[in-house]
Amino acid sequence: MSAETSVSGVAGSATSARDFILPDLGEGLTEAELISWLVNVGDEVHVDQMVVEVESAKSVVELPCPFAGRIQALHANPGDTVSAGQALLSVAEAGAVSNADSGSASSEASVTDADSHGGGANLIGYGASEPKARSTKKRSFGTKTSQSDFTAPSTTAQAAEPAATPPAVAAPPAPASEPPVHTASQPPAEVSVSPVSSPIVRKLAKDNGLSAKHLPGTGPGGVVTRADVLKAIDSGKASPATQTTPATTSTEPDSMPAGGTADRDTRTPITGLRKVVSERLTKSRQExxxxxxxxxxxxxxxxxxxxxxxxxxxxxxxxxxxxxxxxxxxxxxxxxxxxxxxxxxxxxxxxxxxxxxxxxxxxxxxxxxxxxxxxxxxxxxxxxxxxxxxxxxxxxxxxxxxxxxxxxxxxxxxxxxxxxxxxxxxxxxxxxxxxxxxxxxxxxxxxxxxxxxxxxxxxxxxxxxxxxxxxxxxxxxxxxxxxxxxxxxxxx
Missing domain, CATH: 3.30.559.10 (Chloramphenicol acetyltransferase-like domain)
Structure with missing residues (x-):
């Protein structure tokens, strides 16, 4: 069952499934890397059962599920970076009939926000009360030792990002000189771009002069993942929105002179613990x-x-x-x-x-x-x-x-x-x-x-x-x- 289907089911019925969101990790931490799942789709879980292992910049912890029922969908893969307030999995209540297979065209996907389940509450038992009916308006999540001469290994997440919007139908954007024409078989131009559910992916693309929504996505439903952005960075592929910017294209690898060594370079994003260590070391030296x-x-x-x-x-x-x-x-x-x-x-x-x-x-x-x-x-x-x-x-x-x-x-x-x-x-x-x-x-x-x-x-x-x-x-x-x-x- 895809992540998009399960989210649509939640939007359509408040009792069919509930989302377990990544809670506030404390100490200003707003994101974590998903290390491993301790459950699978279809498993029965009880309240406070450990279901996922995540790694923040501070530590590796197992998180308990605040709901009892059957796992309906997992919204992220090992290696994904997830943000506080982002849905990790969906749990269908015991005895509830899932709407995932109904194929209802009227169901519109909605992203769970932190307030709908009391984001930032305690892990044990948070969200125990019945969730409020959620708005179908599309939202986006906010993005958000010790020192010696050691070097720390860094890893790059390659797994797909969780889907937060319905699959978009790929279509070339309409020319700027004439408005888009909508027909029954053609979606509006505003949704004819690749869906991007993770603010981390959007920020990574923006920092490298790319527009994530204009990149081809390899995740579920065409979602643009971190791996897609890294691939575009390594290949020097700029998006339509940035190809005409001289300052951006001049720094891309494809602007290197022929015979250069850029194709042999490896780029590793400074994230997670390495990012925290770098920031603290720099601050220590400066202060x-x-x-x-x-x-x-x-x-x-x-x-x-x-x-x-x-x-x-x-x-x-x-x-x-x-x-x-x-x-x-x-x-x-x-x-x-x-x-x-x-x-x-x-x-x-x-x-x-x-x-x-x-x-x-x-x-x-x-x-x-x-x-x-x-x-x-x-x-x-x-x-x-x-x-x-x-x-x-x-x-x-x-x-x-x-x-x-x-x-x-x-x-x-x-x-x-x-x-x-x-x-x-x-x-x-x-x-x-x-x-x-x-x-x-x-x-x-x-x-x-x-x-x-x-x-x-x-x-x-x-x-x-x-x-x-x-x-x-x-x-x-x-x-x-x-x-x-x-x-x-x-x-x-």
Whole structure:
């Protein structure tokens, strides 16, 4: 059953089916990528049953259906970008007779708006009351971490966009000099363009000098999809509305001189998490007067202590968890480092809790999950929390709560085989500590040259929050703990 049919059925009868719309995702997020369906057309579902998995710029979540009944239609495919207020699926109420197969010519497709089902309400049980009769007027939807030197993979959605209007009959637009002629067999010229249901697709086309409605659509009913726009961009195909604009055509790939390399280039839209990371990194660089200091540290005793601790307890301890314990002690000793900047109030906010962020490379890209209340944990509890957080990085499926509320970030880029870096501060925090690789290096011990396990520490801080004294003292404190772990005992 096509998406167009099911939407028409809803418009024709308020009791035949109800649409589950993508709710307000919070934190200013207005769109998400559909990862996978957990149900199929024809399945019976109950209230609050998980039916779809979506990925926002913050996290990957499963959404529960607020209705009970039989799945009548799925309005998007895996890989599609959907906007808040857009219908995800239609559910026919138990015992209701579907109008989808009636073929009624009087039914006009209408797009579900956010108000018809209380858009922005809670996921669990929203829209439980009977929906209001919807207008048949056609509407369009509004369009709408952490930092290190990692690179995040990007993916381009190739699936079809959901259909929100009836299939349009393709016909060439009438000449500008004479009005269109309407006959019984010819649709009006205003609907003789390709339907475009997604505001994201329209915006992508507009940003690249194209008119989405003039592109051929490959989606259900001729709907123009993101893939269609990307194909037009790559091929340098301008729409009739933009072909005569010199400024637009001059930047298209087909204007490249013969023998150019444009045909070998690959264009990847900056969307989703990559877009959020890019915006935050840019804002951090523009807004923060940052300074970086670094120190090389003899980590030989740290490795010895790790082995002794594991032998004594029979448990495993990662170097990251041990350094995290030193960092927590340092933040308690120098609380200004555990701060953030409130730019609106022009204030430095020194946090009472230590919520330790761990920069992690995930399949989704760079993320900074947070260990909340790290200052209240024992070494064993902190080790377990760090281990659990690092384990989740292999999938990148962190909840929104796990990615928010950080007060300081620890970045272990040594796992990538590099010695050091000048990391970008994770807004709105004021500092970040980076750990480089551990490597055998010549080192002087008690006047004798020997080989030791040496690592580099890179520390970047916001000069608005503090000057050089506290950051230097914090860094040397952590370095002292690494070089002589027993020195931390008085701090415990």
């Amino acid at each position: 923060i007067p940052e300074a970086t200091i670094w120190l090389d540290v003899d980590a030989t005793e740290l490795l010895n202590t790790k082995r002794a601790l594991e032998a004594r307890t029979g448990e495993k301890y990662s170097l990251l968890s041990l350094v995290a314990r030193f960092v927590v002690a340092g933040l308690k000793k120098f609380p200004i480092i555990n701060s953030s900047i409130d730019t609106e109030a022009n204030e430095i906010v020194t946090h009472g809790d230590i919520n330790l962020g761990l920069a992690a490379q995930t399949p989704r890209g760079l993320m900074v999950p947070v260990v909340h209340g790290a200052d209240q944990m024992s070494l064993r509890a902190l080790r377990d929390s760090v281990s659990e957080t690092v384990g989740k990085a292999s999938t990148g499926k962190f909840g929104a709560q796990e990615l928010s509320g950080g007060t300081f970030t620890l970045n272990n880029y040594g796992v990538f085989g590099v010695d050091g870096s000048a990391p970008i501060i994770n807004l709105p925090e004021v500092a970040m500590l980076g750990l480089g690789r551990i490597k055998d290096r010549p080192w002087v011990v008690e006047g004798e040259l020997t080989v030791r396990k040496v690592m580099y520490l890179s520390f970047v801080f916001d000069h608005r929050a503090c000057d050089g004294a506290e950051p230097s003292q914090f860094l040397t404190f952590v370095a002292g703990c690494i070089e002589n772990p027993i020195s931390l005992l008085p701090e415990l």
